[in-house]
Amino acid sequence: MSDPAVRLSGLRKSFGAVHAVTGVDLDIADGEFFAMLGPSGSGKTTVLRMIAGFETPTSGTVELGGADVTRLAPFERDVNTVFQDYALFPHMSVLDNVEYGLRVKRVPRAERRERALAALASVRLEGYERRRPGQLSGGQRQRVALARALVNRPRVLLLDEPLGALDLKLREEMQVELKSIQREVGITFLFVTHDQEEALTMSDRVAVFNEGRVEQVGTPAEIYERPSSAFVAGFVGTSNLISGEAAQAVLGKEGTFSVRPEKLRVTGLGEPVDGAEHSATGTVSEVVYAGPATRFVVELDAGGRLIALQQNLQVSSMDVMSLRGTRVRLVWHRRHEFAIVS
């Protein structure tokens, strides 16, 4: 087994009395597309900055490909960063921006030009070489920042909220594009995001951050289907908790359990329930029509509330809106409910 691309051991960082990172251990494999997901202030960006070398850890180590780089300056590390604000040099052309790292490393002129043009082509920006960053759109700037980092063929590419400044449409396009670029170049991508959907759709594995620690590491499916804590369940999707007396009444067991909204079926009270299924009755208190799907907020008779997401396959907005206030039965398969460790 070769050394992981990135290994963080016992990583901590405090700014005065503020403990931004309180003990992070992570192994990120070569060629992995890895997401660090968490709310703002959860320490994910600080971890990224410690890997890049912009911050020095209070304690713990950062290893890149087996070598300890904890005390090295950014320019001594084989990583490159795509900054949240892109940080393109405004006084240089697009080509000069992309060539910057190669020029610093004294790559001969001809090779430099060739590699920069290839990098710009890989992000579909041929013909923009002479432009200034100020003359580009947000999406184009983002791709220049990507080309400027990738052209150096770093061991690890760090991306700090790379799509945060883009509008929804562009963001969805770039999600697909980033993924395909990563597959092409085969470089380890490590990116920070607070957008759970972005983390789930793009990455091979996700680390969920909360209050300076990693709550859970796993594939998107593991994180979503089997969240290990109430925080993960709540941050990645809707938590839908059943606990206390309601858990006793509905499930017949002690503890806190969760079912994802799309796993629930909204049926009439008289519908038959399979032996492999659980069900609970309640009253629809709120109906939120969202185009392709509708969200039902159901107050359970046993206590607590569940949110159910139903695709609008056969129904119109009129049909679903009329369901407010009606009594329903929520049905789900037992294997879709999971216990939450508190």
Next chain:
Amino acid sequence: MNTTANTTPPGPPPPAAPGAAPRGAAAPAPGGPRRRLAAFLHRHAPLRLSLLLSAPMLWLGVAYLGALAAMFISALWRTDTFTGDLVRELTWANFQELLTAEVYRTIALRSVGVAAAVTLIDLVVAFPMAFAMAKLASPRAQRWLVIAVLTPLWASYLVKAYAWRVLLSADGLLGWGYGLTATIITLSYLWLPYMILPIYAGLERLPNSLLEAAGDLGARGWRTFRTVVWPLTFPAVVAGSIFTFSLSLGDYITVKIVGGRSQLIGNVVYDNIGAANNLPFAAAVATVPVLIMLAYLAAVRRTGALENL
């Protein structure tokens, strides 16, 4: 019963507009004369702008440009050699004298040299200081440093110049004596805040991420400075240099206090107004720094720095 409630609102009736013409089309500005005036100005933006600018424009036109024009015109007059009276006849004699007399050329060149030296020294001292203030100091320390830089500006120019006189005098703390070097040192001290503050403001506007990006791409400190920091703060440096250069070029007091026997353009102007009682010649000499500054501004304009100020 919603519909009836909406058509006849309960509560107090709407206030009657004074002198009310039928509401809507005819009376856009109800209320007193002040309200009407405000509304009128609101609808006539160019008029509003010119009213607001009238005082400063008057000041610029009369006090500044007018005085400058008066100076240029009086530079073309002369004084009667015997009576010392002003003779209001146009002549190039003053400028001919300026251009042909060796001593004035020497003094002009010396003044430019002093101004350039002061600018250079201030730049070398101010840049690291401004960088430390803008990029390294904590926000709290930053506030204190800005105050520390500003404080000397609140003290009298004369007090500071005399303080240097005491420091530099042969039996003073430094004891380097008076002369051109002393003048350059004192002027550098006096104008230093005018160089620090624009550079500090320029560095403040420079995003930290640009510095990090350069380091991330492999550049060390000096290279980051040369390729990123310097080109992006150059307009701020030019702004600072305009202050230090023009203030030094026009100075005549510092050189009187610590300059020993050396003379700058300002002294020539001063002596001709006072002792020599030759106002037209003083005016002619005074045009020299104005022309030098215009040439300097034209030169920095070519670098594109002024557009970024």
